[in-house]
Each structure stands twice: as C-alpha cells, then as structure tokens.
Amino acid sequence: MGGFKNAEGRPILLRMARAIQENKAYLGEVDGLIGDGDHGMNMNKGFTMFEDRFLDQEIGFTQGLEELGAILLGEIGGSMGPIYGTIFMEMAAAGEGLSQITIKDLGDMLNAGLAGLYEIVDARVGDKTLADTLAPAADALCEAAREGTDDKKALELMKHAAIQGRNSTKDMVAKFGRSSRLGERSRGVLDAGxxxxxxxxxxxxxGIWEVCEQEEAM
Known part of the structure; x- marks a missing residue:
C-alpha cells in the first residue's frame, strides 16, 4: 500500500476537471429533472477555471485541492460551489505536509471533507445529497486500509461504493435544496450532487492508479 507522491498530483486533478467537462450536459440534465438545471454549468465553470490556471504549472495533490476549493468556494455560482469548496479545502488541510499519500491517508482526507460538509449543512446520509456518495466511498477506503488491501483493489472498492451511493439516491425523497419542495415527486431521480x-x-x-503505475515503472 505505497500510495502516490503528493507532488505528482496534477494529473489526478486535471483528470477530475476533464471528467466534469465531459459530463457537463449530463449533470445539467440530471439537475434539471428536480432542480434548476445549472449544476453542470457551474461545476464546469469552476473546474475549467482551475484547469486554465494550473494546466502548465507544477502543483501537488493537496495544494491543488486547496486551489480548486478556493475557486469553487469563491468564484462560481449556485449552492454547490461552497459545498465542494469546503470539501476540497478540508481534504487539503488533512493531507497537508504529506509527501506520500497512502490509501489510509486518502480515506482520512475524504472523511475530513465529509466532516467539513457536515459543519455547513444539516444533510446526512439518506437525505439524497452528495453525502450519500462521499460517505460510503470514504468508508470503503478506510476499511480497505484496515484490511491491508492493495492500492488497486482499494481504489476499485472506493469507486464501487461511490457508484452504489449515487444509485441509492434514486429511491430517496429529497430533504434539502430546491428539490425538497417536490416531496415524493423527487423520488425516482438521481441527486445531481x-x-x-x-x-x-x-x-x-x-488518476491515482495511473500515477501509481507510472511511479512503479520508473
């Protein structure tokens, strides 16, 4: 469970940015079903700003999360900017000073982001929000670290937990945000966050696994 070098984090962050860019329209469609439809546009704006500023700069994973969080917190509209901004900045703070980020470290960082989220919103797992994705993903990584699971398997478990968490929101009734006004009519649709x-x-x-493979090949 060697993890990856913090200093090699730029390609991970850029991969995240491009994933949002590629799913801009899809996120807008999902949000438009029970929300105001601007989630994809706002997320794309923030992540593209980050990409434009740091595409050609050397930047570590935690430093990049801090910069990305600041952009999302202060420079995009909608409710999700402050939410994601807080999550990423808390993740960055939890990983500050690490030269090597292990699976355990990453799980701790995700949990720090979740704790930061819980400080600014009342939503919890089961309320049809991004907490339903983030919490199980963090749990999966922490459990994998406790069991000594290898990095690749641990990251696959994280992805599986995130996907299952996202899917679970389809059968939930929204309790927060614009969609909460719909009550039972919000059931049957994925939560955009x-x-x-x-x-x-x-x-x-x-992105992390790709960096790990590159480091192993060197």
Whole structure:
C-alpha cells in the first residue's frame, strides 16, 4: 500500500476537471429533472477555471485541492460551489505536509471533507445529497486500509461504493435544496450532487492508479 507522491498530483486533478467537462450536459440534465438545471454549468465553470490556471504549472495533490476549493468556494455560482469548496479545502488541510499519500491517508482526507460538509449543512446520509456518495466511498477506503488491501483493489472498492451511493439516491425523497419542495415527486431521480461526486471520485481513483503505475515503472 505505497500510495502516490503528493507532488505528482496534477494529473489526478486535471483528470477530475476533464471528467466534469465531459459530463457537463449530463449533470445539467440530471439537475434539471428536480432542480434548476445549472449544476453542470457551474461545476464546469469552476473546474475549467482551475484547469486554465494550473494546466502548465507544477502543483501537488493537496495544494491543488486547496486551489480548486478556493475557486469553487469563491468564484462560481449556485449552492454547490461552497459545498465542494469546503470539501476540497478540508481534504487539503488533512493531507497537508504529506509527501506520500497512502490509501489510509486518502480515506482520512475524504472523511475530513465529509466532516467539513457536515459543519455547513444539516444533510446526512439518506437525505439524497452528495453525502450519500462521499460517505460510503470514504468508508470503503478506510476499511480497505484496515484490511491491508492493495492500492488497486482499494481504489476499485472506493469507486464501487461511490457508484452504489449515487444509485441509492434514486429511491430517496429529497430533504434539502430546491428539490425538497417536490416531496415524493423527487423520488425516482438521481441527486445531481451525488452524481457529480461519483464522477469526481471515480476520476480521482483512476488518476491515482495511473500515477501509481507510472511511479512503479520508473
């Protein structure tokens, strides 16, 4: 469970940005079913700003999360900017000073992001929000670290948990945000935040494994 070098984090972050760009329209469609439809546009704006600023700069994983969080927190519209901004900045703070980020470290960082989220919103798992994706993904990584699971399998478990968490929101009734006004009519549709969180976590996992493979090949 060697993990990856913090300093090699730029391709991971850029992979996350491109995943959002590629799913801009899809996220807008999902959000438009029970929300105002601007989730894809706002997320794309923030991640594209990050890409434009740091595409050609050397930047570590935690430093990049801090910069990305600041952009999302302060420079995009909608409710999700502050939410994702907080998550990424708390993740960055939890990983600050690490030269090597292990699976356990990454799980701890995700849990720090979740704790930061819980400080600014009342939503919890089961309320049809991105917490339904983030919490099980963090749990899966922490469990994998406790069991000594190898990095590739641990990242696959994280992705599987994120996907299952996203899918679970389809049968939930929204309790927060614009969609909560619909009551039972919000059931049967994926939550947009849970969907974008799944996209980001899967891209993060794939990016981390690619970096790990490159480091092993050197």
């Amino acid at each position: 849970a969907t974008s969180c799944c996209i980001l976590l899967c891209a993060m996992a794939d």
